[in-house]
Amino acid sequence: MTLARRPDYVNFCNCSACRPMGAGWGYFASGEVEIAGKTAEFGRTDIERCLTFHFCPACGSTVAWTPYGETAGDRMGVNMRLFPLDELTGIPAVWSDGLAMTDDSDTPTPRTGKGAMGDGKAF
Numbered sequence: 001m002t003l004a005r006r007p008d009y010v011n012f013c014n015c016s017a018c019r020p021m022g023a024g025w026g027y028f029a030s031g032e033v034e035i036a037g038k039t040a041e042f043g044r045t046d047i048e049r050c051l052t053f054h055f056c057p058a059c060g061s062t063v064a065w066t067p068y069g070e071t072a073g074d075r076m077g078v079n080m081r082l083f084p085l086d087e088l089t090g091i092p093a094v095w096s097d098g099l100a101m102t103d104d105s106d107t108p109t110p111r112t113g114k115g116a117m118g119d120g121k122a123f
C-alpha cells in the first residue's frame, strides 16, 4: 500500500466496528491511497451500512474502509497498523469513544486520550 502523505493523526476507536478490527485509522482522500493486490470486502448488516471494510483474504488483516452509499464522501480510513512503527513515529494518536455515538450526526466523536505513534501507548 502506498500513501501520498503521512496521516494528520491516527485514530484508535472503541466502536463496535473498529474495536474488533484492531485498526488504527489514518484518514485520506481516495486519490491519496494506492492499495496493491486484492482485498476482500465486508459490509455490516446489523446496522445501516455506511462503510465497506477491506481486508486481506490471505491473512485477514484489516486494510481500509471506504464510504458506502450514494451520499458517501471521498474520505477513507487506512489501517496504519499495517505500516512499520518507525515510519509512523511522532504522528499524533487519539483515542475515540465511538461507542458513545448514537447516530451519524455532525457531533464529533468524544476523545478519551491522545499521544503519539511510537510513544509506547500507540503502536
Ligand SMILES: [Zn+2]
Binding pocket: 013, 014, 015, 016, 017, 018, 019, 098
Ligand atoms: Zn469506530
